[in-house]
Amino acid sequence: MEIIMIVLAAILFATGxxxxxxKQLLRIVIGTVLxxxxxxxxxxxxxxxxxGAPPVEVYxxxxxxxxxxxxxxxxxxVISFGVTSFLLVLAYRAYKLNQTDNMEKMRGSEHE
Structure with missing residues (x-):
C-alpha cells in the first residue's frame, strides 16, 4: 500500500x-495546491x-x-488552505489590475 501512496504523491508533485x-497565474496556484x-x-x-486501534493507549x-x-x-x-486562499486573492487582484493572467505580459516592457 505504501508503494501506491508514494507513486501517487510523486504524480502529484510532478503535475504540480x-x-x-x-505562464497562467491560475495554473501556478493549482500547481501549489497539487x-x-x-x-x-x-x-x-x-x-x-x-x-490498528485508535491512537489511545488502553490496557x-x-x-x-x-x-x-x-x-x-x-x-x-490548515497552512495549505491559508496559502491557497492568499494566492487566489493575489491572483484575482493581479488580474483586476493588469487585465491579464499571463505572467509574461505582467512582467512589462524594459522601457517602463
Missing amino acids: VYNILQ ISHGAHLFILTMGKLKR GVTEYADPLPQALILTSI
Whole structure:
C-alpha cells in the first residue's frame, strides 16, 4: 500500500511542478495546491500506514495508530488552505489590475 501512496504523491508533485512552470497565474496556484496535496500524502506514508486501534493507549491493546503523522497532516492542511486562499486573492487582484493572467505580459516592457 505504501508503494501506491508514494507513486501517487510523486504524480502529484510532478503535475504540480509542471503547473507551476506555466505562464497562467491560475495554473501556478493549482500547481501549489497539487504540491501541498502531494506533501500530505508523503507525510502520511512516512508515518507508516498501520491499521490498528485508535491512537489511545488502553490496557490490553498492543497495536495502535501513531497520532503524530495525523497531527502533522492536519496542521499542513490548515497552512495549505491559508496559502491557497492568499494566492487566489493575489491572483484575482493581479488580474483586476493588469487585465491579464499571463505572467509574461505582467512582467512589462524594459522601457517602463
